[in-house]
Amino acid sequence: MTAISDADPADFVRRLFDAALAAADPAKAVPDFLPARPKGRTVVIGAGKAAAAMAKAVEDHWDAPLEGLVVTRYDHGADCRRIEVVEAAHPVPDSKGREAAGRILAMVEGLEPDDLVLCLISGGGSALLALPAEGITLEEKQAVNRALLKSGAAIDEMNCVRKHLSAIKGGRLAAAAAPAKVVSLLISDVPGDDPSVIASGPTVADPTTFADARAILEKYGIAAPEGVAKLLWAEAEETPKPGDQRLSGAETYVIAKPQACLEAAAAVARDAGIAPVILGDAIEGEARDVAQVMAGIARQVVRYGQPVPAPCVLLSGGETTVTVRGDGRGGRNAEFLLALTVALDGLPGVYALACDTDGIDGSEDNAGAILTPETLARAAAAGLDAKAMLANNDGYGFFSKLGALVKTGPTRTNVNDFRAILIQRID
Known part of the structure; x- marks a missing residue:
């Protein structure tokens, strides 16, 4: 003593x-939550400030073939051998994050039921996994992000908006991976540890709506750029909601809180x-x-x-x-x-x-x-x-x-x- x-x-x-x-070291948190090896391929993807360290922990404890890509903040990389690590900007996204997000989405498309997608998610993933929805430019998304960061908005409010400006967040990533099995390991950086808020929940059903996102921008007096306004008011394609069959087999574990x-x-x-x-x-x-x-x-x-x-x-x-x-x-x-x-x-x-x-x-x-x-x-x-x-x-x-x-x-x-x-x- x-x-x-x-x-x-x-x-x-x-x-x-x-x-x-x-207590939050990924090297200690990840191994106990690794799933069983699949009959098919194992694709490891992820985003966040802990994503590279989590990927390293997977590699160190996975004795079967795997492949994949994770994106983390600049200077947050790790020495991975089989999983590619891309570094990008945070808290305002950049082209590196956009390109990595596009590649991650492409990796999970066309998988089979016997394949496994192991998704490693941690705080910061919202900015790092930046793939603007169709009709929005990266510059417009950056402008909204900067305004939210200065506004005093809570993290769940910011991430509600981010989900509805994204082609990959709010459960869209898991939906794209269907019918493969999706297992997500999350390190929580949000009050309440809500998986749908952590990194804007790319593999989790989203209970929020376009109307919610509009209300948040109005609440903080944030003027939506032209492309953003058009998307939010059109409500063309909502994020996957609870009960969506494409997410029915997804498993989610919060491994550090x-x-x-x-x-x-x-x-x-x-x-x-x-x-x-x-x-x-x-x-x-x-x-x-x-x-x-x-x-x-x-x-x-x-x-x-x-x-x-x-x-x-x-x-x-x-x-x-x-x-x-x-x-x-x-x-x-x-x-x-x-x-x-x-x-x-x-x-x-x-x-x-x-x-x-x-x-x-x-x-x-x-x-x-x-x-x-x-x-x-x-x-x-x-x-x-x-x-x-x-x-x-x-x-x-x-x-x-x-x-x-x-x-x-x-x-x-x-x-x-x-x-x-x-x-x-x-x-």
């Missing part, structure tokens, strides 16, 4: 994050004599609003010892959003942590980490950052105005200047955001 008093508190919250990442990562971190905390409190694995909302709530809970612990006395650690996951109003740098984790810094106002004994488990916070080179009780004072001494930088959405700039960014590089997994708020006893 390692007591927290024997370690730097900032190092301790980083150790909790490392435990969370280990945010909750398991929180439980792994909680075990490390208990071993160190720290009481873990898991607040939830599916927390959503504006990052700065969530930070206000978390600050309130931290103050309740410090003042009243509720819901548990210090020392304790508040653990949470999910996917917050950021409505971009400024021109600063940073993703939702840096935004959350900067808002928490302002809300805590130097509260003694409180340390916090907020990181994206894929290692990339938004489109920056950091996973997130770490907050200490001295952060606000250090910022003031360095001439940094925390409130002004928050208003400018410049969480990256704030923590970068303080040397408090967490940089892991690509982790090749993705189970959403991880937050840990450590509250020490103040005597």
Whole structure:
């Protein structure tokens, strides 16, 4: 057992994050869910930030012939021998992703009932598996994607729109593979672990509609480009719905979830004599609003010892959003942590980490950052105005200047955001 008093508190919250990442390692998660070898061909396809690592795990544990292609984010590749790995852009799709998606769709067409399609899906797949529906250009899809990312829309809302602008998402990929058997292994990066939302559910029936997609664009004031508007209002071909016979034989397994990562971190905390409190694995909302709530809970612990006395650690996951109003740098984790810094106002004994488990916070080179009780004072001494930088959405700039960014590089997994708020006893 390692007591927290024997370690730097900032190092301790980083150790909790490392435990969370280990719990979502594709090398550990994939093997137990591999299906039986088929009589026919095995075609491995996939998309997402963990897709290459998942493909490597398949290769390492599959002793029969296989072939295939997966697409992942730039710099997220793995050393695969039999499964081709293509790297493409995220979060805004590019031509590499479009070409890879087209090739994946072609690979599964014309298969037989004795063939197996093993689909490896993880967060980021929506942007990486980018095959625009007929009548839409890649540029139009990029424009809608950028607008959604800035709007503050929740992930299920964004993915509803993406499904209805796609030739491959929302169950269309599984429908194209029929009558082959389709087995999908999913690493969840969405609140609630809904397979139809993870990477926009390319192999899962879609309960949403064109009308839902239109309503989301209207809700956030997003003007649809000409091709997009024509498609959404024409409603020519809906996504496959629950009960569609083409998907009747498809099997779907969520093999790694945010909750398991929180439980792994909680075990490390208990071993160190720290009481873990898991607040939830599916927390959503504006990052700065969530930070206000978390600050309130931290103050309740410090003042009243509720819901548990210090020392304790508040653990949470999910996917917050950021409505971009400024021109600063940073993703939702840096935004959350900067808002928490302002809300805590130097509260003694409180340390916090907020990181994206894929290692990339938004489109920056950091996973997130770490907050200490001295952060606000250090910022003031360095001439940094925390409130002004928050208003400018410049969480990256704030923590970068303080040397408090967490940089892991690509982790090749993705189970959403991880937050840990450590509250020490103040005597």
